[in-house]
Each structure stands twice: as C-alpha cells, then as structure tokens.
Amino acid sequence: MSSDTVAELGARLRRGETTPEELARAARSDLESLARLNPVLRYTDELAARQAGRAARLLAEAPETAGPLCGIPFAYKDVLCVEGVETSAGSRILQGFIPPYTGTALGRLLDAGAVPVAVTNCDEFAMGSSNENSAYGAVGNPWDGSRVPGGSSGGSAAVVAAGAVPFSLGTDTGGSIRQPASFCGVAGFKPTYGRVSRYGLIAFASSLDQIGPFARSVDDIARVYSAIAGHDPHDSTSSPEAVEPVDEQLGRGVEGLRLGVPHEYMAEGLEPGVRVAVETALAELEKLGASIEEVSLPSTEAALSTYYIIAPAECSANLARMDGVRFGLHVDRPSVTDTYLETRGRGFGPEVKRRIMLGTYALSSGYYDAYYRQAQKVRTLIADEFDRAFEKVDALVCPTSPIVAFPKGDRSDPLSMYLCDVLTLPVNLAGLPGISVPCGVSGGLPVGLQVIGPRMQDARVLRVAQAYERETIWHTRTAPAADVPGAAQ
Amino acid sequence: MTTASAVATLEQVLQRYEPVIGLEVHGQLLTRSKMFCGCSADYIGAPPNSNTCPVCLGLPGALPVINRVAVEYTVRTALALNCEIPEHSKFDRKNYFYPDLPKGYQISQWDMPLSLNGHLTVSVDGQEVRCGITRVHLEEDAGTLQHSGDILQQARSSLVDLNRAGVPLMEIVGEPDLRSSEQAREYLVRLRQILVYIGVNDGNLEQGSFRCDANVSLRRRGETGLGVKVEVKNMNSFRAVQRALDFEIIRQGRLLDQGVTIDQETRGWVEAKGATISQRGKEHAHDYRYFPEPDLPPMHLGADFVERVRAGIPELPQQLVERLQREHGLSAYDAAIVSAERDDARAFEELVGMGVPAKAAANWLMGEVARLSRESRTPLRSSGLGLAGLAALIKLVEGGRINGSTAKELLDELYLPGGDPAALVSERGLAQVSDQAELERLVDAVIAENPAAVADFRGGKEQALQRLVGGVMKATRGRADARAVTDLLRERLAP
Numbered sequence: 001m002s003s004d005t006v007a008e009l010g011a012r013l014r015r016g017e018t019t020p021e022e023l024a025r026a027a028r029s030d031l032e033s034l035a036r037l038n039p040v041l042r043y044t045d046e047l048a049a050r051q052a053g054r055a056a057r058l059l060a061e062a063p064e065t066a067g068p069l070c071g072i073p074f075a076y077k078d079v080l081c082v083e084g085v086e087t088s089a090g091s092r093i094l095q096g097f098i099p100p101y102t103g104t105a106l107g108r109l110l111d112a113g114a115v116p117v118a119v120t121n122c123d124e125f126a127m128g129s130s131n132e133n134s135a136y137g138a139v140g141n142p143w144d145g146s147r148v149p150g151g152s153s154g155g156s157a158a159v160v161a162a163g164a165v166p167f168s169l170g171t172d173t174g175g176s177i178r179q180p181a182s183f184c185g186v187a188g189f190k191p192t193y194g195r196v197s198r199y200g201l202i203a204f205a206s207s208l209d210q211i212g213p214f215a216r217s218v219d220d221i222a223r224v225y226s227a228i229a230g231h232d233p234h235d236s237t238s239s240p241e242a243v244e245p246v247d248e249q250l251g252r253g254v255e256g257l258r259l260g261v262p263h264e265y266m267a268e269g270l271e272p273g274v275r276v277a278v279e280t281a282l283a284e285l286e287k288l289g290a291s292i293e294e295v296s297l298p299s300t301e302a303a304l305s306t307y308y309i310i311a312p313a314e315c316s317a318n319l320a321r322m323d324g325v326r327f328g329l330h331v332d333r334p335s336v337t338d339t340y341l342e343t344r345g346r347g348f349g350p351e352v353k354r355r356i357m358l359g360t361y362a363l364s365s366g367y368y369d370a371y372y373r374q375a376q377k378v379r380t381l382i383a384d385e386f387d388r389a390f391e392k393v394d395a396l397v398c399p400t401s402p403i404v405a406f407p408k409g410d411r412s413d414p415l416s417m418y419l420c421d422v423l424t425l426p427v428n429l430a431g432l433p434g435i436s437v438p439c440g441v442s443g444g445l446p447v448g449l450q451v452i453g454p455r456m457q458d459a460r461v462l463r464v465a466q467a468y469e470r471e472t473i474w475h476t477r478t479a480p481a482a483d484v485p486g487a488a489q
Numbered sequence: 490m491t492t493a494s495a496v497a498t499l500e501q502v503l504q505r506y507e508p509v510i511g512l513e514v515h516g517q518l519l520t521r522s523k524m525f526c527g528c529s530a531d532y533i534g535a536p537p538n539s540n541t542c543p544v545c546l547g548l549p550g551a552l553p554v555i556n557r558v559a560v561e562y563t564v565r566t567a568l569a570l571n572c573e574i575p576e577h578s579k580f581d582r583k584n585y586f587y588p589d590l591p592k593g594y595q596i597s598q599w600d601m602p603l604s605l606n607g608h609l610t611v612s613v614d615g616q617e618v619r620c621g622i623t624r625v626h627l628e629e630d631a632g633t634l635q636h637s638g639d640i641l642q643q644a645r646s647s648l649v650d651l652n653r654a655g656v657p658l659m660e661i662v663g664e665p666d667l668r669s670s671e672q673a674r675e676y677l678v679r680l681r682q683i684l685v686y687i688g689v690n691d692g693n694l695e696q697g698s699f700r701c702d703a704n705v706s707l708r709r710r711g712e713t714g715l716g717v718k719v720e721v722k723n724m725n726s727f728r729a730v731q732r733a734l735d736f737e738i739i740r741q742g743r744l745l746d747q748g749v750t751i752d753q754e755t756r757g758w759v760e761a762k763g764a765t766i767s768q769r770g771k772e773h774a775h776d777y778r779y780f781p782e783p784d785l786p787p788m789h790l791g792a793d794f795v796e797r798v799r800a801g802i803p804e805l806p807q808q809l810v811e812r813l814q815r816e817h818g819l820s821a822y823d824a825a826i827v828s829a830e831r832d833d834a835r836a837f838e839e840l841v842g843m844g845v846p847a848k849a850a851a852n853w854l855m856g857e858v859a860r861l862s863r864e865s866r867t868p869l870r871s872s873g874l875g876l877a878g879l880a881a882l883i884k885l886v887e888g889g890r891i892n893g894s895t896a897k898e899l900l901d902e903l904y905l906p907g908g909d910p911a912a913l914v915s916e917r918g919l920a921q922v923s924d925q926a927e928l929e930r931l932v933d934a935v936i937a938e939n940p941a942a943v944a945d946f947r948g949g950k951e952q953a954l955q956r957l958v959g960g961v962m963k964a965t966r967g968r969a970d971a972r973a974v975t976d977l978l979r980e981r982l983a984p
C-alpha cells in the first residue's frame with residue numbers, strides 16, 4: 001500500500017477495489033518487513049480482524065454513514081490503553097499489563113471504523129527524544145537505519161514514514177510527536193491541550209501530555225484529529241468548547257494571514273541545513289500571500305529548565321502507581337518496602353529513574369518554592385508571551401527541531417538529548433496547538449517546519465500547514481523503508 | 490508523696506499541667522458515588538475488590554472526575570461550622586507509598602481548601618468552650634488491608650481490598666483549643682451530631698465512617714507556649730478517645746515530672762492494653778511533596794452556589810433544642826436528650842403532631858422505646874408497632890384507660906410484631922379498674938384479709954402499706970392505678 005493516504009485508501013474501499021481485511025493484512029506485512037528497524041512492539045491481530053469485519057459490514061450496509069477512517073489500518077503508541085491488548089509504555093515495569101478498558105481517543109477511532117494493526121515502540125513512559133530509552137530496544141529511522149527516528153513517539157513516526165500505515169497515533173509532552181515527525185519526514189500534530197481526551201493515555205506529565213496523529217498529509221491529519229477531538233466527561237481537563245469544524249479552514253490558503261517568526265527560534269544552534277530549509281519555506285509562504293514578520297519570545301531560554309522541573313515533578317507522582325501491587329512487574333520480597341524498591345529498581349530504566357528523582361527533589365519540602373513554584377511562574381510568563389505574540393500575528397512558523405535525525409548513541413549525555421526539544425516544549429508549556437510538516441532535507445535527512453497557533457485555533461494551524469504542503473513536494477517522499485541503509489543490526 | 494512523681498495520677502498531673510488538645514476528624518460523605526469515579530460509595534459488605542473501576546484502582550491512564558455532590562456536602566458542613574468559603578479552591582496530590590493507596594498519592598487539598606476559619610461551641614460542666622475550626626477540606630479515602638500480623642512491616646502477607654478506595658472523605662481540622670478529655674469528647678459528640686443532622690455522614694465510629702485523630706501536648710499551668718505534641722490515632726469510640734487522651738495526659742505528665750522531653754511522634758491507642766504505643770517517630774515523618782493535581786482544574790465556588798447550599802442546611806441541633814423548649818415546653822435537659830439523634834427528634838415531633846403530650850412523648854421515647862430499640866437493634870420507625878402504634882399506646886395511658894405498667898408490657902409485646910394496643914386492651918380486659926366503688930370494694934377486702942399488715946402500718950411501718958397495695962394490684966391483675974389505690978388505702982386506714 002506504500003505511500004497511500006487515508007483519502008486514497010478510502011476511495012479504493014468505496015470503489016470495492018479492496019477490503020478492510022486486505023488493507024489490514026497488507027499493513028501487517030509491510031510492518032513486518034520493517035522488523036529490522038524495530039518500530040512495532042506487538043500486533044493486534046485479533047482486534048484488527050474484529051474491527052476490519054465491522055468496517056467491512058459498515059461499508060457494505062451503510063457506506064454513506066461510514067466516515068473517512070472506516071476500514072483504514074493504523075498503528076498506535078504503546079502508551080494508549082485498549083481493552084484486552086497489552087500496553088507496556090515501553091517499560092519493563094508494565095510488561096504484561098492488559099488494560100480492562102479502552103481510552104477515549106482510541107475508542108473514538110474504533111467507533112469510526114478504523115482498524116488498529118500494531119502497537120508501536122516508544123521511549124519508556126514517553127520520556128526521550130530518540131526512542132533509545134525503550135525497554136524493548138531502539139528504533140531505526142526509515143531514512144537511515146543507523147539514525148534515530150526521534151522520540152518519544154519514534155515507532156509511530158517511523159511506520160508512517162515507511163508507508164506501512166497511512167496514519168498512527170502518538171503523544172506529545174514536550175515535542176514527542178512533532179520532533180519524530182520532523183526526523184522522519186511526515187506530518188505530526190499536537191492539538192491544543194484539552195482538545196483530545198487523555199483518558200486511557202498512560203500519563204507522563206498530565207498538564208503537558210496530548211494525543212495526536214501522524215500522517216503523510218495535513219488532510220489526513222485533519223481527518224484523524226476530527227475523529228478524536230472533543231470534550232470527554234472522563235477527562236476533566238478536556239475542553240467543553242465545541243470543536244471548530246476543520247473543513248471550514250482547510251483549503252483557504254494563507255493569503256492575508258500574518259505569520260510570526262520568533263527570532264529566538266532561529267538563533268545559533270540551528271543546523272545550517274535546517275536554517276536553509278526553513279528560510280526557503282518562509283519565502284514560499286510569503287509567495288503564497290502571507291506576511292512574515294519577526295516576533296520575540298524572550299523567555300524561550302527559560303523554557304527548557306521550566307519544563308524539566310514541571311514534567312519530572314508530575315511524572316514522579318504519575319509513576320508512583322507502578323508499585324508491583326496490582327499489575328505489571330512484581331518482584332516478591334519479604335517486606336513491602338523491599339518489594340517496592342526491587343520492583344521499581346528493576347522495572348524502570350535509567351532515564352525514567354532520573355526524572356523521578358528530579359521530580360521528587362523539586363517537590364521536596366524546602367525546595368518546592370525554589371523549583372516547582374518558580375517553574376509554574378515562568379510557565380505563566382511563557383504562555384503570556386505567546387498570547388502577546390498572537391495579538392500581532394495569526395500563527396507562528398519556525399523549525400521543529402534545530403537538528404536532523406542523529407546517529408544512534410550520539411547523545412548519551414542527558415542534557416544534549418534534552419536540548420533536542422528546545423523548539424517544541426514551550427508549545428506544551430503554553431498548551432498550544434503545533435504541527436510539524438516536512439519542508440526539505442539536510443544531508444539527505446528530513447527537516448520539519450513547525451506551525452504554532454493560539455489555543456483552540458487548531459484548525460488555523462492545519463490551514464497554514466496545508467497551504468504550505470499543497471505547494472511543495474516534501475510530503476510526497478516515502479522513506480526507503482525495508483532496505484534502508486544501516487538498518488541491519 | 491512528692492509532687493514530681495513517676496506515678497502521678499491524672500488529678501495530680503492536671504494540677505500542674507494544662508493539656509492542649511486539637512482534633513482532626515475524618516468523615517466519609519453519604520454520597521451515592523465515590524469521590525472521583527462512578528463506583529458506589531456504599532462499599533460495606535461487597536466482595537473484596539468488586540466495588541472498583543480503572544479510576545479507583547489507579548490503573549495507568551485512568552483519570553479522576555470531581556463528585557459535585559461531595560463538594561456540596563463539604564461546603565454544607567463548613568457552613569454549619571461557621572467557616573468561610575473562599576471563592577477559589579483546588580485539589581492537590583499528597584504523595585506516599587502504601588499498598589492501600591493505589592495511585593501512590595492521595596488526591597487531597599493542601600493550601601487552598603474548600604473552607605477556612607470556622608468554630609464550634611460546646612458546653613462542658615456549664616462552661617462554654619469555643620473551639621476553632623482551622624479548615625474543612627475534601628479528599629479520597631484509601632482502601633483497606635488485612636495483614637497476617639499486627640502491622641504491615643511484620644506481616645507475612647497482606648491482602649488489599651480497594652472497595653473503600655476513593656470514597657469521599659471530609660477532613661475537619663480543629664484548632665488546639667480544647668483543654669481536657671471531657672471537652673474533646675463533647676466536641677466530638679456535637680460535631681458528629683451536626684454531621685448526622687445535615688445528612689452528610691452516618692456518624693459510625695465503629696465502622697470508621699467517622700474517625701478521629703488527636704494532637705495532645707501539655708504545658709505548665711500559667712504558661713502560654715505550646716509543648717511538644719503527640720498525635721494519637723486508632724480511637725474507635727467516644728470512650729476510647731477520652732481514655733486515650735487521659736492516658737496520654739498522664740504519660741506525658743509523668744515524663745515531664747521526671748524532666749524527660751516528650752518525643753514528637755505518632756502513637757496508636759490499643760484498646761486491649763488501655764495504652765498508646767509509639768508508631769512513628771518524627772524522624773520518620775513523611776514529606777508528602779504536595780503539588781496541585783494536574784488532572785483536575787481548580788474549583789471556582791460562586792456566591793450563588795454557596796448561598797444555595799446555605800439555604801439548604803436543615804435545622805442544626807442547637808436550633809432544634811431551643812425550638813423544642815420554646816414550642817413544646819420541654820426542659821433544656823429533655824430537649825437536649827430528645828434531639829441527640831436527629832431521628833429521635835423527628836419521631837418526637839411526629840408523636841406530638843399525632844396528639845401525644847410533649848412530656849409523655851419525650852419520656853416514652855427516651856425511656857422504654859430507646860431501651861427496646863437498643864435491645865432489638867430495631868429503631869422505632871422500622872418496628873412493627875411504629876410511630877402510630879406508639880402514639881395510640883401512649884394515648885391509652887394518658888387517657889387513664891391503662892396504667893403505666895400495663896403499657897410497658899404491651900410495648901414489649903407489640904414492639905416488633907406490631908398490633909393495635911386498644912384492641913388488645915379490650916380483648917384481654919386490660920383496662921384499668923377505674924370504677925371507684927369497685928376499687929373501694931377491693932381495698933376493703935384486702936384490708937380485711939391482712940390484719941397483720943394493717944396493724945404494722947398503723948404501728949408506724951410505712952412499708953406495710955406496700956404489701957396492701959400489692960394485694961390490691963394482684964386482685965386486679967395489675968389493672969388498678971397504683972397511685973389511686975395507695976391514696977385510697979391511706980384514707981381507709983387513717984386513724
């Protein structure tokens with residue numbers, strides 16, 4: 001099915017040229033051929049068969065009511081709970097955990113008739129920017145198997161980039177959708193915080209996490225987004241505001257829109273190839289009728305340290321439930337304290353432990369004011385700066401990542417890894433919608449353009465990204481996939 | 490005996506030291522569902538772990554949703570305790586590991602509770618004590634553990650039941666304004682009464698739906714600073730609270746007498762030993778690392794909401810006591826006893842509504858009915874006799890148709906199965922012998938048959954009269970009015 005989009009597959013299904021079962025089988029076989037890249041943790045054969053059958057009936061009996069995702073195969077990140085399917089968050093500690101319930105976003109895709117075929121690899125508990133922190137092995141980039149696909153949703157980005165499935169779901173806490181989308185040359189969208197329910201998403205940092213799609217076109221991103229967005233009574237942080245219909249914005253182009261470029265995001269540290277690609281993209285947008293102006297987000301520098309206090313603080317509490325008492329790994333010891341220590345000591349990987357320690361420290365008595373409270377203040381400041389920028393411009397455009405995909409093992413120092421997300425995590429701190437779309441190559445590797453919008457203006461972000469995508473060819477390229485160089489381990 | 494002694498009595502300790510006591514009360518709220526999920530809040534009796542869902546099991550990915558009724562009940566309580574309700578409030582995470590705490594944190598409230606600065610005034614030995622209420626806040630209950638040993642650390646195995654996990658729990662933190670175990674007990678009795686009255690808690694100490702921890706310290710009489718405080722837990726009755734506090738006051742007093750510094754620690758009351766034992770020292774105090782619960786948006790309580798809740802607060806015990814005295818002429822003592830339990834007060838008012846004189850209604854309810862309801866574990870309302878039956882019975886007494894002892898016998902007989910007292914009186918001929926001529930005939934007969942007793946009475950032996958009264962009562966099979974018989978006998982035997 002290589003490189004087919006949701007739209008194309010949907011049309012073939014409706015013309016009777018293929019069936020949901022056939023598409024699911026093809027997706028599975030394409031995914032298997034990627035085994036050397038390790039993007040898939042497990043296949044959901046039983047669920048796929050059931051859903052494909054359902055979709056087939058729906059398409060046969062009431063094709064007019066079947067939505068655009070009906071019968072379309074997809075993959076999802078190993079942090080989303082689906083009843084009866086193992087969900088391990090890329091961690092040893094949740095190995096064998098089979099949720100007895102289905103999360104809201106996944107449930108909505110199932111209701112729409114989409115067919116889940118595989119669970120994708122990711123950094124443990126979504127903590128990482130390279131997918132090297134997975135307890136189940138690193139993932140290779142489909143463009144160069146010796147390089148990382150980005151993270152933490154590396155597997156979900158890789159399977160779309162390789163053309164095995166037309167879309168996938170990931171999660172984004174500090175850039176975990178947009179950065180791997182950029183590294184793998186696909187579109188990846190983080191909706192406004194609160195736009196997609198987090199119910200059923202194994203939490204990393206509750207105030208930052210958001211579920212979103214990967215796809216090969218902005219149109220497909222819009223289709224998946226429309227299916228999963230909207231208020232959910234099970235998630236009190238999901239917005240009760242009605243979802244703005246994306247169709248009304250898509251196709252309207254960027255003529256007359258004012259686009260801001262935060263000069264802090266174009267500062268030194270940007271790889272030359274990335275700078276060239278992004279500047280070319282800005283020129284393209286200007287050609288399409290947008291006005292490009294420089295804006296300033298002075299607190300950008302503080303975003304990284306702010307993020308690395310708030311996110312670990314929340315994760316230190318969120319991961320406390322992995323205690324070996326009710327589910328997942330249980331290392332039996334005579335005392336409950338030793339059972340906790342051994343279970344968590346063996347179950348968590350080094351990066352997860354590092355962040356739990358950071359967060360525990362930041363929340364500790366005597367340090368709370370200096371760290372957590374201070375970070376919350378800076379977070380407000382960062383959000384206010386975005387708000388002020390959006391008084392002047394309709395959306396922001398900038399690089400998604402200062403660099404392209406790097407070789408595995410290249411960034412063993414945690415700080416250098418954290419710096420990967422310096423252009424994406426402010427967006428999570430402010431709760432804004434952001435997308436990454438392919439905008440060129442640097443040294444043969446994809447570069448991503450990030451579009452950021454005001455809160456709840458998800459449709460506008462998609463509109464800008466789509467306007468750019470329509471006039472360029474970067475999104476049409478498919479990674480060499482199976483016979484990618486360097487994939488062999 | 491020296492004044493400083495290792496064996497000082499409570500009285501001796503109290504002569505030298507003033508206890509400073511503050512109570513923390515946890516009350517489960519009578520909501521239908523749990524605090525953050527749809528599971529039933531009524532968990533008693535359910536098979537282990539059956540009353541659970543992904544949210545209260547703390548499964549990965551599950552999220553809490555605030556139970557609005559629980560917020561309303563907490564605000565209702567806070568208002569009944571004269572608290573202020575800040576406009577903004579929020580939930581926080583209180584982090585600690587324990588197997589009965591499924592998420593590894595308890596959703597509670599830290600620096601922005603639902604209410605602040607209230608007070609409760611209680612009266613002990615005629616002295617009014619105003620106890621400040623620091624705050625009333627809302628949180629979730631934990632599950633329950635069954636250990637094969639006494640405590641978790643020594644248990645060979647432990648079973649976890651999460652049926653209770655997530656039940657709405659309100660914490661009422663009192664200021665250290667209480668100065669004796671009696672005051673502490675009275676504070677708890679009044680607090681429990683209020684919670685039950687306003688319908689937010691069932692007040693069951695044994696089952697732990699109403700629980701109390703106490704902070705106790707001593708200081709030399711005349712001093713104003715605070716001593717080192719000890720937290721006491723595991724008290725499952727009012728009596729246990731008072732005993733534990735007295736024990737702790739003596740223990741601390743003796744240590745202070747010997748010049749020993751009190752350890753700041755947590756101690757547990759062991760009923761069987763009649764003593765508190767150390768559970769956790771200060772060095773093991775938790776750092777709970779509170780921070781705002783990111784899964785729940787902050788709460789905004791508008792003035793409209795607060796006023797609506799205020800308007801819905803039913804009559805409080807103190808108001809009822811005053812009204813019963815005013816409207817029904819009860820004494821302060823009777824009014825207080827009748828209103829101790831809200832349901833008794835309701836029954837009282839219904840009886841009066843059915844035409845029963847207030848004093849009689851109060852006496853019967855607080856006496857025989859209270860005894861029967863306790864012995865049979867069946868409240869009047871669910872007994873066969875019911876309120877209407879009791880009213881009919883009391884009216885028979887008040888109308889002079891039967892005497893008191895007949896009425897008590899009938900009450901005993903009819904309480905559980907029920908029945909029409911009037912019909913039974915007619916059927917069995919239990920009506921009081923009230924015909925004066927008949928009574929005189931019987932009295933004369935008894936006098937004639939008991940010359941010895943008559944002689945004794947006339948000789949100055951008062952008790953001899955009782956033998957004669959007994960004779961008349963026996964002759965009427967208890968149906969005579971004993972008072973009338975006594976009067977008649979005195980008249981007949983008068984010199």
